[in-house]
Amino acid sequence: MTKVFEVQNLCFTYPKAKTQTIQSVSFNVEEGTIFGLLGPSGAGKSTTQKILIKLLSDYEGTILYYGKDLNSYDKSFYENVGVGFEMPVHFNKLTALENMKYFSSLYRNKVDYIALLKRVNLEDAINQEVSQFSKGMKVRLNFVRALLNDPKVLFLDEPTNGLDPTNARIIKDMILELKQQGKTIFITTHLMGDVEQLCDKVIFMKKGQVTNASSPRDLKIQYGKQEVTLEYLNNGSTTKKIFDLADLGKNPDFLATLNQYQIETIHSGETSLEEIFIKITGDNHEESR
Numbered sequence: 001m002t003k004v005f006e007v008q009n010l011c012f013t014y015p016k017a018k019t020q021t022i023q024s025v026s027f028n029v030e031e032g033t034i035f036g037l038l039g040p041s042g043a044g045k046s047t048t049q050k051i052l053i054k055l056l057s058d059y060e061g062t063i064l065y066y067g068k069d070l071n072s073y074d075k076s077f078y079e080n081v082g083v084g085f086e087m088p089v090h091f092n093k094l095t096a097l098e099n100m101k102y103f104s105s106l107y108r109n110k111v112d113y114i115a116l117l118k119r120v121n122l123e124d125a126i127n128q129e130v131s132q133f134s135k136g137m138k139v140r141l142n143f144v145r146a147l148l149n150d151p152k153v154l155f156l157d158e159p160t161n162g163l164d165p166t167n168a169r170i171i172k173d174m175i176l177e178l179k180q181q182g183k184t185i186f187i188t189t190h191l192m193g194d195v196e197q198l199c200d201k202v203i204f205m206k207k208g209q210v211t212n213a214s215s216p217r218d219l220k221i222q223y224g225k226q227e228v229t230l231e232y233l234n235n236g237s238t239t240k241k242i243f244d245l246a247d248l249g250k251n252p253d254f255l256a257t258l259n260q261y262q263i264e265t266i267h268s269g270e271t272s273l274e275e276i277f278i279k280i281t282g283d284n285h286e287e288s289r
């Protein structure tokens, strides 16, 4: 698979910071996938994104973009890259439409941004000044702005933060459609629901350091309990029994329970991404990976 980014031993320190902000971070982002950089506030996610989009250049380590040193790219890099910043970037005194017209004029590639504005439920606000927008409306406009050049690689910093579930779903559906079109998407987030629905590979960042990349599914299995819990009706009352996953199909007790009783629920012991997030990035735990 083509690697869009190959990041090796990336280190970065803000000019006045006492400690390194990004500490020897390595990961690859493969073309056509959604890559999630996860972690609590202050971990260094936005900083990492800013380095990858060439806004911060004074880093150590190597970053290859499509196999070539990121530093060797000039401004044309931005023709194929879309960026949704954490803080929406707009001209408040202009309308949504005027903003999109302006930002669109900066790129060679064009998209039908009216259609995109409609898709994110901003149809009625197209001619409204952005200063009158709610936070959620700004977040959606920010998302459309990131798509104005029909980017091949899309960066989204906390793309659904501040959105109600309906609008968050619209954005997530659009992100999945962009992936279907072959685009590569780099997302930073602390919202595990987004990760579950979107990400192919994730890394967790804590105080500038990261874990190895893994899929959400593998993480849930790895951190979960290797067991199955059955709840069944026994003489009219619900009874619970836990079985080891190993050799489950040959476990006579498990098979007998399945045969004899009316099963109410069956659950395998994979853990939630929320629990994994807390386990890996929480302060009271040593990093376990």
Ligand SMILES: Nc1ncnc2c1ncn2[C@@H]1O[C@H](COP(=O)(O)OP(=O)(O)O)[C@@H](O)[C@H]1O
Pocket (backbone or CB within 6 Å): 014, 015, 016, 017, 021, 039, 040, 041, 042, 043, 044, 045, 046, 047, 048
């Ligand atoms: N412009 C800056 N100058 C100095 N320190 C910064 C700057 N931006 C962020 N930081 C610090 O760098 C660390 C990582 O921040 P950030 O990358 O924004 O984290 P995240 O996006 O994971 O919340 C934090 O301690 C933050 O205070």
Ligand SMILES: [Mg+2]
Pocket (backbone or CB within 6 Å): 045, 046, 047, 086, 157
């Ligand atoms: Mg951030």
